[in-house]
Amino acid sequence: MDSERTELEWTDVEWRVLPEQRIDMRHPTRDCLLAFALLIGSACDARNAEPLEPSVKPAADAQRVEADSPVVPVDPATFATTLLEIPALEYRPLFRGEDEPSVVAVDAFLLEEHAVTNAQYAAFVRAVPAWRRSRAKKLFVDDTYLSHWQSDVEPGSKILESPVTNVSWFAARAYARFIGRRLPTLNEWEAVASSSERLADARQDPAFVQRILAWYGRPTPSVLPPVRSTFANIHGVYDMHALVWEWVDDFSTALVTGESRGDTGLERNLFCGAGSVGTADPRDYAAFMRYAFRSSLNGRYAVKNLGFRCASSKPPVSDGAHAKEEKQAR
């Protein structure tokens, strides 16, 4: 399947295109940002586009090459990442339609202190063989799924406490559901991500934005640092930036690009209601990039610097009570 993918080198894409871009210095930001988002989205989509013909040998890839590891019962404590209470917040979405409000109220909710680790995810796949890389259905994961692990159930000792990456959206959701939690929504995640150590909304703080951008500019290290290795923001939540990108439940609402195929921009016949998307704060490049990144994703992609953390709408419960819930959630 991989060999059939259209390989599109990044360097070819933007350096060829950008010198030709005309930048209108009077109204630069919104149009340029939007154009760039489209560029990123469509280039990635093109690269990963797959043939639509039915696969010739449907059962072929069902035959597995990795030896089965036994199903291991779960110690609920493994999954008991502290849920922090996030108060009701106001969030200004970066992209919004004409009819959409400029400020979105995000209800109080609970968010995990740190991203899900390789050790935690390994416990999950030991308990649920269907999500091991040898078994996960290709509708839900691509070939990169957990490809950095030593084996089907072993991440390798160096990365146990690092955030799990190379997980698809479907897989992240399955994990969250398994432990009785859910993925945060885009608005929830962005609202929490706009907080620095001291400010609930630090998006106007140039130093904060610059720090995030500096991370975006660094290549992903081959061994990711452990969770809780960057800063905790005002809510006590660690590593919202500077460790990994994170899935959100409704990543596919980022309506920056239209359909991946035949995308000619924000045409009304491709996308109901998309003609009026505008940006709220074009200075927030960091948020803009997250939008662009999300819009380039497909639910089955696994990416080496994309992980997730879980959230919950429920009021906090004691760890003991939570363990019971986890069992019931199955």
Place this chain on the structure above:
Amino acid sequence: MMLHRGLTILVVVGALFACSDKASYDARVENKIPGDKNCCPEEEVGATSSLLPETSIYQVESEWHDQNDKRTKLAALRGKTVLLAMIFTNCEYACPQTRSDLKKIEAALSDAELDGVRFLLVSMDSERDVPEVLKSYAEAQGLDETRWTLLHGDATDVRELAVALGVKYKKLENGMFSHSNLISVLDPVGLVVHRQVGLNADPAPTIDAIRRLAKQ
């Protein structure tokens, strides 16, 4: 000057992160583990799903309610050619057009051809489009229930199906949705073999896809 700098950062960073999975693809290829192809049968998977291709939409195992409030799974349509679209009944602009695009296709096919075809409308409005609403919608629109199925599902399951199909949608404050306009053609085992993108598109390629499937 500031702007130039900002854009440059944007470009460089975009290049770094947007397709950063390429390297891991390569790593994956190098690490491909050779092995015995006959090992490891999938024992715990149900008989139906083990015969399905892994990328079949019917791998989605969620439960739905049809317009007659009957519990069903997507795989119930296995064996047929399925035209699937996601809609919501309060939609004023796009969904009626999608529906009429589907009806255009229905009208173009002969009765014999239609025997093997089912039309599936899945609502993205979990709150309002309960089975009774879907039922009256089907009646009001004159949808032949021997061929048309309308499904109501849980919001989580709707999102999952949408992501699997590549349909993007977003609920707006006013209760409406902005969404992709997409008709997917599923073959008898649930593989997407054709997509009609956009409204009022030429139905000929979709009809061809249906006829090709009928010949197989």
